[in-house]
Amino acid sequence: MLTNAPDYSVYLVTGRDLLPSGADYYQVIEQAIKGGATIVQVREKKCQTWDFLEIASRTKEICHKHNVPVLINDRVDIALAIEADGVHLGQEDMPISIARKLLPKGSIIGVSCNSVEDARNAVKDGAGYVGIGPVWFTQTKSDLKPTLGPRGAGEILETLSGTQIKAVAIGGIKSSNVLRLLHGAVSTSDRPLDGVAVVGDIMAAQDPFAATLRLSECYKAFTKSPPPQFSLGSNASDLSQNIVSHAATLLKTIREVGPLVHQITNNVVMNQSANATLALGASPIMATAVQEMEDLSKVSGALLINFGTIGDKLGMLEAGKCANATRKPIVFDPVAIGATQHRRSAANELLSAWQASVIKGNPAEIGALANSAEVKTLGVDSLGSGFADPANLVRRLAKKERCIIAMTGKKDWVSDGKVAICINNGHELLSKITGSGCMVGTSVATFCAGASAVATSASTYDDERVLVRGDMLAGAIGGILAITVASELAASRQDVKGTGTFLPALIDELYNLTPEKLVDRAQIEIFG
Numbered sequence: 001m002l003t004n005a006p007d008y009s010v011y012l013v014t015g016r017d018l019l020p021s022g023a024d025y026y027q028v029i030e031q032a033i034k035g036g037a038t039i040v041q042v043r044e045k046k047c048q049t050w051d052f053l054e055i056a057s058r059t060k061e062i063c064h065k066h067n068v069p070v071l072i073n074d075r076v077d078i079a080l081a082i083e084a085d086g087v088h089l090g091q092e093d094m095p096i097s098i099a100r101k102l103l104p105k106g107s108i109i110g111v112s113c114n115s116v117e118d119a120r121n122a123v124k125d126g127a128g129y130v131g132i133g134p135v136w137f138t139q140t141k142s143d144l145k146p147t148l149g150p151r152g153a154g155e156i157l158e159t160l161s162g163t164q165i166k167a168v169a170i171g172g173i174k175s176s177n178v179l180r181l182l183h184g185a186v187s188t189s190d191r192p193l194d195g196v197a198v199v200g201d202i203m204a205a206q207d208p209f210a211a212t213l214r215l216s217e218c219y220k221a222f223t224k225s226p227p228p229q230f231s232l233g234s235n236a237s238d239l240s241q242n243i244v245s246h247a248a249t250l251l252k253t254i255r256e257v258g259p260l261v262h263q264i265t266n267n268v269v270m271n272q273s274a275n276a277t278l279a280l281g282a283s284p285i286m287a288t289a290v291q292e293m294e295d296l297s298k299v300s301g302a303l304l305i306n307f308g309t310i311g312d313k314l315g316m317l318e319a320g321k322c323a324n325a326t327r328k329p330i331v332f333d334p335v336a337i338g339a340t341q342h343r344r345s346a347a348n349e350l351l352s353a354w355q356a357s358v359i360k361g362n363p364a365e366i367g368a369l370a371n372s373a374e375v376k377t378l379g380v381d382s383l384g385s386g387f388a389d390p391a392n393l394v395r396r397l398a399k400k401e402r403c404i405i406a407m408t409g410k411k412d413w414v415s416d417g418k419v420a421i422c423i424n425n426g427h428e429l430l431s432k433i434t435g436s437g438c439m440v441g442t443s444v445a446t447f448c449a450g451a452s453a454v455a456t457s458a459s460t461y462d463d464e465r466v467l468v469r470g471d472m473l474a475g476a477i478g479g480i481l482a483i484t485v486a487s488e489l490a491a492s493r494q495d496v497k498g499t500g501t502f503l504p505a506l507i508d509e510l511y512n513l514t515p516e517k518l519v520d521r522a523q524i525e526i527f528g
């Protein structure tokens with residue numbers, strides 16, 4: 001048995017039936033270990049005991065030659081027979097307490113968890129590690145439990161706070177989505193996953209060495225220092241000095257760079273959102289077809305996904321994945337998410353597929369995401385007087401979703417999970433025209449495109465570990481300030497007689513907005 005504490009970071013689970021034709025199983029295992037697999041589990045679902053013994057024993061030889069521990073899936077008898085380093089048990093397999101009695105002292109015992117309850121039992125039973133899954137759908141396992149997404153995996157990880165139990169995630173993990181998983185599944189105490197368990201992305205690869213190396217490099221980059229945040233220098237004293245001027249200078253960048261802002265939004269607001277984008281100095285493109293998302297993500301500065309009429313879910317899924325892959329900001333506006341079950345599950349599916357940089361919503365929408373019933377929803381509107389403690393609500397949700405939360409209303413609240421910022425600008429006429437909330441989403445996406453352009457030109461981001469470049473907190477604040485300050489200026493004009501004249505005046509004031517006007521008029525309070 002090996003003596004070092006196991007390293008779970010790149011956990012290879014074998015699957016001989018996935019090998020490309022002509023590939024030699026033992027060579028694949030050795031190549032994967034050379035590429036960075038740190039632990040191996042022999043998983044044989046169909047073979048006879050005699051063959052399982054032979055395969056497990058030869059796999060152990062290779063693993064131990066490289067000082068890598070080897071575990072056996074389900075079969076405690078095989079683990080005992082070949083003197084493996086431990087076992088992985090499913091919920092329906094031998095209980096941990098009995099396996100522990102049978103196996104030598106110090107054996108590793110892992111258990112599969114698909115729910116918080118499974119994880120609580122694993123803590124009680126003294127598991128060495130848990131395998132949280134499935135994160136995403138996979139064809140590798142037949143009796144698959146409900147998919148968790150990175151956020152569901154993060155909730156299970158949370159259950160392990162304060163314990164020594166290690167956690168890996170499993171199910172549908174590939175080098176193309178591993179960063180999304182690692183970002184989404186971090187506990188609120190900033191504990192990341194201890195590893196990712198993979199079958200197909202390694203076993204089915206033409207080059208298992210390269211496939212494992214890609215997974216290993218992603219994991220190492222993500223964990224080399226505390227998990228990356230979505231904003232810069234966000235402590236209350238730093239921010240009070242410079243957040244408004246930082247946000248305001250983004251307007252200058254937008255006007256200089258003229259970023260393309262890709263928007264998947266609803267029919268009701270499309271035209272005015274496009275006009276608001278142009279007035280700020282950026283270029284809108286309202287494109288929904290799945291086939292064009294990859295190309296668009298390469299040239300756009302930011303992506304807005306406004307749920308609106310949820311007609312284009314496939315386009316939204318693909319656009320978000322491409323934006324994460326190209327490190328572009330994603331602003332998600334989950335319009336009326338609390339109104340129907342369909343919207344709640346669609347939002348869940350989207351947020352499992354990609355990592356939003358900013359989630360922007362009214363109090364009812366943000367409350368629904370935070371599982372709070374304090375503010376009720378009526379269609380797309382919020383009812384009642386708001387949250388008793390909005391600062392804490394946005395802070396908690398930002399920490400949970402690992403992105404910036406922007407809650408718009410009479411007062412606007414923004415948080416990156418550390419500070420909460422209240423913006424006191426705006427005019428009541430904004431609430432009397434259709435789509436002003438959607439326009440805020442557009443403006444936030446435009447400012448996030450500005451923030452991303454600044455970071456890209458300064459190369460201040462390590463692309464191996466981030467899903468977005470730029471200070472998204474400044475992007476969210478700048479975007480909200482632009483609309484709210486412009487609304488004050490528009491409402492004070494002589495030519496504005498009511499809501500009909502207010503809307504074009506608002507577009508004019510966005511067009512004529514300057515960084516100085518934003519700084520002069522901004523009314524913000526920072527709660528550290």
Ligand SMILES: Cc1ncc(COP(=O)(O)OP(=O)(O)O)c(N)n1
Pocket residue numbers: 011013041043073074088089090091093110111112113130131132133141168170197
């Ligand atoms: C690391 C890891 N996590 C989960 C599983 C799944 O185990 P189980 O639930 O026993 O399902 P089968 O693998 O037996 O199909 C695993 N094997 N490894």
Ligand SMILES: Cc1nc(C(=O)O)sc1CCOP(=O)(O)O
Pocket residue numbers: 013112113131132133134135137138139140141145170171172173197198199200201
């Ligand atoms: C073995 C296994 N267990 C799962 C669970 O959810 O517990 S998912 C899974 C298969 C993972 O295969 P791939 O990396 O090819 O998606």
